[in-house]
Amino acid sequence: MKKYLVIGNPIEHSLSPKLHNYWLNKNQVDGNYDKKLLTDEKVGEFLKLSQNISGINVTVPFKKTVLNYCTELTELASISQSVNTIIFSNEKIIGDNTDIYGFEQSLKDLNFNGLNKTAYILGAGGVVSSIVIALNNLGIKKIVISNRTKNKAEALAKQYNLVVLDWGKVVDFDIVINCTSIGLKPNDNLALDFSNFKNKIFYDIIYKPKTEFLIDAEASGNQIIDGKMMFLYQAQKSFEIWHGIKPEINKEVIDLLND
Numbered sequence: 001m002k003k004y005l006v007i008g009n010p011i012e013h014s015l016s017p018k019l020h021n022y023w024l025n026k027n028q029v030d031g032n033y034d035k036k037l038l039t040d041e042k043v044g045e046f047l048k049l050s051q052n053i054s055g056i057n058v059t060v061p062f063k064k065t066v067l068n069y070c071t072e073l074t075e076l077a078s079i080s081q082s083v084n085t086i087i088f089s090n091e092k093i094i095g096d097n098t099d100i101y102g103f104e105q106s107l108k109d110l111n112f113n114g115l116n117k118t119a120y121i122l123g124a125g126g127v128v129s130s131i132v133i134a135l136n137n138l139g140i141k142k143i144v145i146s147n148r149t150k151n152k153a154e155a156l157a158k159q160y161n162l163v164v165l166d167w168g169k170v171v172d173f174d175i176v177i178n179c180t181s182i183g184l185k186p187n188d189n190l191a192l193d194f195s196n197f198k199n200k201i202f203y204d205i206i207y208k209p210k211t212e213f214l215i216d217a218e219a220s221g222n223q224i225i226d227g228k229m230m231f232l233y234q235a236q237k238s239f240e241i242w243h244g245i246k247p248e249i250n251k252e253v254i255d256l257l258n259d
C-alpha cells in the first residue's frame with residue numbers, strides 16, 4: 001500500500017486526509033493518506049527519511065522551507081518558490097505547486113476575468129506568490145499588496161511588480177483577497193474598514209470557519225468566496241499528479257468539508 005501525507009504546523013485541523021482517503025477509496029487506489037506535525041528543524045530530516053512515502057502535501061508554514069530539501073522543482077514551484085506537493089520518484093524529491101491551479105480554477109468557475117481589474121492582497125505569507133501568479137494568468141491589470149510586516153510585501157512587490165500599501169490602509173479594488181491567518185480563530189478580526197465597498201468580490205483563502213471578513217462583506221452587498229474550492233482544486237491536482245486519475249469534485253465531496 002502506498003503512503004501519502006500532509007505536513008504542517010498546526011496540522012490537526014487539516015481536511016486533506018479525509019478528502020484524499022475518500023478519493024483513494026472511490027477510485028480504488030491502494031493507498032493511505034495521513035497527517036504529520038513537524039517543526040521547522042525536523043522538516044529536512046523527515047523528507048530525507050521518507051523513502052517509504054510516495055507523496056507529501058505541504059501546508060503552512062513549510063511551503064518555502066521544503067524548497068531547501070527538494071532535489072528538483074517543477075516550473076510552477078520554481079516560479080512561485082512555493083511547494084505544496086512533493087513527489088518521491090527514483091530517489092528524487094520533486095517539489096511541485098498546485099495552489100496556483102487551485103486559486104485560478106476557483107475564479108475561472110465564476111467566469112472571473114482580470115481585464116482592467118485591480119486586486120488587493122492582504123498578507124505576504126507562503127501562499128501569496130501562488131495567488132499573484134494565478135491573478136496574472138487571469139489577466140489582472142494591477143495588484144496592490146499590504147502586510148503587517150511591510151518588508152515581506154516589499155520583497156514580493158519587487159519580484160512580481162506589485163504596489164505596496166501600508167498595513168491598515170484600504171484602496172479601491174475589484175477583488176480583495178485575505179491571505180492572512182486572521183479569521184482562523186473565531187472572533188479574529190482584520191480591523192480594516194471595508195464598509196464603503198459594495199458589489200466587489202471578497203475572497204478569503206480560509207475555508208473554515210466563515211470569517212468575519214466574509215460575513216461583513218456579504219452584509220454590505222458584496223460577492224463572497226471562501227477557500228473551499230481552492231482547497232479542493234489544489235487537492236484534485238495533487239491527486240492527479242500522484243495517481244494519474246482526476247478525482248471528481250461533486251456535492252458529496254464538498255459536503256465532506258462541511259461536516
Ligand code: ATR
Pocket residue numbers: 060061122123124125126127147148149150152179180181182
Ligand atoms: P508564513 O508567513 O509563515 O508563510 P502564513 O500563515 O502563510 O505564514 O502567513 C501569515 C500571514 O498573516 C502573514 O502575512 C502575517 O503577517 P506578518 O508577515 O506581519 O506576520 C499575517 N498575520 C498573521 N497574524 C496577523 C495579525 N494579527 N495582524 C496582521 N497580520 C497578521
